[in-house]
């Protein structure tokens with residue numbers, strides 16, 4: 001057989017997975033590793049979700065659901081928009097997906113044609129770019145800096161020429177920075193005026209340390225909103241996310257969903273109905289993240305890392321590191337080998353400038369974060 005993989009599969013790997021693998025190998029050879037590389041909660045799903053899933057296992061056939069997902073969950077998610085944002089969402093506009101990851105693929109396929117130009121910020125979550133490229137969609141980079149809180153402005157968007165879409169995460173992975181309501185409204189309005197699909201990744205909503213994050217849906221019923229049970233609800237492995245679709249995309253997204261995945265996992269959907277009544281447990285996790293965040297904000301400057309993005313939300317701190325070593329991949333390798341601290345080099349999130357940055361995740365145990373800042377303080381390049 002001489003056939004090889006299709007050209008569309010020639011996309012960048014998700015390097016963070018390689019960092020996790022290196023940390024695992026170090027642990028297997030006896031090192032005690034402090035995990036500040038892992039971008040997921042270290043807690044299980046809320047107890048109410050687990051109980052609901054047990055009931056599902058015992059009593060439900062667990063067949064396919066419709067492509068959009070079970071109605072009680074879509075209704076519960078619609079109510080969540082009223083509860084959190086004061087926004088009216090029709091349950092029929094909600095579609096359950098295989099994580100936010102599945103929501104992106106469905107939304108991108110429904111909204112964009114090959115050759116369309118879609119704006120993606122750098123630094124940003126790498127799978128936006130890689131999924132778009134795999135679908136033959138042209139990625140238009142917009143480089144952001146700390147001066148605009150690592151989020152684009154309408155002036156930056158104006159400079160890009162005609163585009164068909166914009167994908168933004170707020171709070172962002174890897175920077176943790178957020179668009180406030182005024183800036184979100186400006187961007188949504190810019191998209192509407194220029195007939196550009198706005199895909200708003202709201203996966204870190206609920207995990208914020210000051211003001212709550214606004215949803216794009218507050219400002220425009222035509223925004224494509226992506227969210228997930230993975231982060232605030234601590235359910236990464238349940239692989240459940242959702243889309244709030246504009247009316248004009250509902251049929252297209254549904255057809256894509258029917259054909260690509262049939263439906264999101266049924267057991268996860270049954271469990272997830274309970275998630276939206278488990279805020280006490282979810283909030284307790286946010287309190288732990290807030291403590292960890294403070295440990296890093298206090299401790300990193302003592303380790304010479306004082307060029308930090310404002311961590312408005314999510315569980316990440318984006319730190320400039322090129323004054324320690326020019327290449328953050330080498331820096332992270334040395335931290336792992338010499339002091340057992342695993343962190344993620346920025347190259348995943350920003351192909352151009354990422355080598356000058358490191359992402360610290362503070363989703364893990366408080367003791368690990370506290371110990372990591374001590375080890376980093378005592379380390380010399």
Ligand SMILES: Cc1ncc(COP(=O)(O)O)c(C=O)c1O
Nearest residue numbers: 099100101125169173228230241
């Ligand atoms: C910004 C962002 N969007 C989407 C995802 C994918 O999440 P899911 O587990 O819902 O597929 C992640 C995962 O880390 C993320 O950080």
